[in-house]
Amino acid sequence: MSQPIPPIVLPPVENPEKERSWLKKSLHQWLDNEFIPELVNETIANRAAQIFIRHRLEGENDLGSLVIAIVTEMQSFDFQKSFYSEFAIANAVSDIILQSLGIDTCCGNNQNN
Template identity: 35%
Template sequence: FSVDRIRARLPLLNAPTNGSEQLIEDLRVPQQWLQPSKALEESEWLQTALNKWLDDEYCPEETNIEISKIAASSFYRSLLENKSDIGEILLTMAGDLESISYQESFHGAFSSANAAVNLIIQRLEQY
């Protein structure tokens, strides 16, 4: 995958940093999520939440299970690598999700990663 290609699809993350754009760029997961046991817990939560969201938003399909597994694995790996920045997690996840064929699906790598990160942000707001 090409980080530049993915960054081009993220105008908000490429925008000048002022106002709300700065808040999004600085959004981070809590430090305790970087601990292996908590990282596993959060990635398992993401797998379940994303699969449900994809099924509800589009329709239940096998690809949703695969998307959820890869997104959760990517999130877990990012946390273990001490990546706490949401933008960095999004870019990594979008790249990892490019390994799936979306020919018979309603979504793609970037929209799936974006949905996953939106769920993570919602969870952060409850934290």
């Protein structure tokens, strides 16, 4: 029987500006590498990083909740000049965070195999 995936809770933010800057840079690189570099990618990365850090500063450390916050708040962003959507951005942020924690995002949890 399948087991539910346990929540991933990040440690409290220690250096918000450093974390925001790192996430913005990492997401911007991911956006540029995934398709083609676009000017709007920097704006998207900046907005997503701001949302992420604001929620972290408000005490939210559950990665799932942070991803939902990004989806919700990025819905007001105009993605017409981009290949991406709020869901792609939130998923990319999740992957970037998971990879930084050493968690493989490719093939799921293979502990039972």
